[in-house]
Amino acid sequence: MAKWGEGDPRWIVEERPDATNVNNWHWTEKDATQWSKDKLNALFTNLEIEDTILSVTITEVSKFEGDAVVNNRKAKLIFIYDLNLELSWEGRCAGSDEVVKGKVEIPNLSEENDLDEIVIDVMLSDPTSGFVAEKIKAMMRSKGVDVIRDKLSDYLNALRADYSQGLILPTKGGNLNVTSTKGKTGLNKTSTYHPPKQDAGTSGVKINTTNLTMEEEFKCTAYELYRVFTVQDMVQAFSQGPAEIVAEIGGKILMLDTNVSGKFLTLNPPDRLEFSWRFKSWPAEHYSKVSMTLDQTNDSTKLKMIQEGVPEAELERTRAGWQRYYFDAIKRTFGFGAILSGGGF
16 A cells, blocks of 8 residues: 555556556557468468478468467566467479478467477378388478477567567656566577486395386387487487487497486397486496387387386386487477477486
8 A cells, every 4th residue: 555645656647658558557468360370371381491302392381270369467578379280391302203292280389388399290191102202201300390490489589579569668758668478488498407316326235126118109100210219319319418329239328418328239120129228316237128119000100118127216207207308309309299298307
């Protein structure tokens, strides 16, 4: 309550050239849905993605569902958007007359998701297409996904910088004080892995262990998924950090800031691999054994994993870690399907 003789500043009408929304106190809202549709059409229609002899053109934004709103309350901008997009594309390979058609689904463009959490799912219109189609699809799931994510970033930047103009009005004297409030989506987000404090371990102490079984489906071929686990550059891409991967029997595995280590035991491309695996906080010198089988179907590959010898106390944390730092990260990085959230490690 204001003191006697003093006015509550919320109720003082400041001199304004337009006498509108004094002190930016009142809630104002702009519907950004049509603007978003037009902006995304401009960003994606006729967008070309090329890689050596392969080229893809996005022909249209074939689906636009959802809405986008920009709000101002007490000089704070609040961005709310929840969009479901589908892009149609055509691809070609130099030296071939074949035209490959497909689509890109983006089901969760929302302020609740970080930019690198947005699902970008690439698929062929005809899943039975041949070699050229598979090459183009693989290119779109790597380079194409990166280009599309950059364009989504351009859309979000424009939404915040351009479309919100006029929502926050200058006060007397021309001052404009803006505080931007948004959801989780960060345009310059850097994902950093923070390991837990290492537990002391003593060699020779009996450890109660159990087995972990997980299944996950990926929108890719078995060969593509096999390479994700055995090619150093691909491991570094989804783990977002340095890794040492030597894909040979007895070859070294070191990743996630040296917190995960092991050795390859069996390599049977493209459908089976085994390796020893341990997390740094596990008791000293204790390794589990991971067996993966990759079963390819018409439009996806099902991964079945059995991990033997997981310390009982670490079971659920290990399960969540595989989901977050491996499976979800692989899908997010290479566009191999829908992502399930979770903690872990």
